[in-house]
Amino acid sequence: MKNTFLYALPLAALLALPVAAQNAAPQSSTAPDQATTQAQPAADANSPINAPDKQLQPLEPPSREGFWGRLNPFARKKYVQRQLQPIRDRSNELDELTAANSRNLKDVDARATAGIQRADQHASLADQHAVDAANRAQMANQTATDASNRLQSVSHVVENMDQYQSASEIEIRFRPGATTLSPKAKDALDQLAATMKNEKGYVVEVQGFSPGRGAASIQQSQHLADAVVRYLVINHEIPVYRIHELGLGNAKVQSASDSGEPPARGSRVEVTLLKNGVGSLTQQQASQSAPAMSQQQY
Secondary structure, three states: OHHHHHHHHHHHHHHHHHHHHHHHHHHHHHHHHHHHHHHHHHHHHOOOOOOOOOOOOOOOOOOOOOOOOOOOOOOOHHHHHHHHHHHHHHHHHHHHHHHHHHHHHHHHHHHHHHHHHHHHHHHHHHHHHHHHHHHHHHHHHHHHHHHHHHHHHHHHHHHOOOOOEEEEEEEEEOOOOOOOOOHHHHHHHHHHHHHOOOOOOEEEEEEEEOOOOHHHHHHHHHHHHHHHHHHHHHHHOOOHHHEEEEEOOOOOOOOOOOOOOOOOOOOEEEEEEEEOOHHHHHHHHHHHHHHHHHHHHO
16 A cells, blocks of 8 residues: 555646646746736837837747746647747738738829829820910911901002992994984993992993084983983982982093994994902902801801
């Protein structure tokens, strides 16, 4: 019985050693854990999440823990968890840092994309404004050119206001001693009056000729010219101020359209339509304003 007790006592001591070592391990590891816990707020304050310019410090293993040192062959679950907890904490910090960096990258990418889009919109708007300015400058230049051309045309017309050019000329024949117009003569006057419709800057020159001598011939030629003027004024409403008539008797007067041939003899009236540049200027302005009006409508 004594021998059995003697053998059992060392065996119990041997079995109690791991338990004592395990119990001593928490006491010895409590200080590093507390130091780690106290240092965590400072580490969190200086972590890359709050201070991106600083890096996380590497984990330092404890110098000695418990009876067995760094390696405990009889480690329990709680001991292993205490050893792995700093690693888990550091892994969680790294995950949070990675997530924060990812969010920052997405934010920077989104802001860069938005900035590029705004820059493209501003560039497109600037290009459109430049095109509009170029079109307006071209239109202004065209308007200035048209105004200069019109001014030159008006100046030329004003300078030559009293310079009339022969546009058309007809000759009305009368029977000897008669002062009435024949149907053929009326047709000729109708055609001439049709060309004067809506015309500006013109005068009608009416010259009466009659054979004979003296005042009787002049009076007869005046009656012939009066018959032509009366027909134009009454039948075609030609203004009287545009008609210049004169009875010349048997005078030899060469008209502007004559080419050196001897003048015709007998009772006759020469009607000449004379124009200056006012009519052509009016037509030119109307033709230039028509495209401008059509362009404004569209």
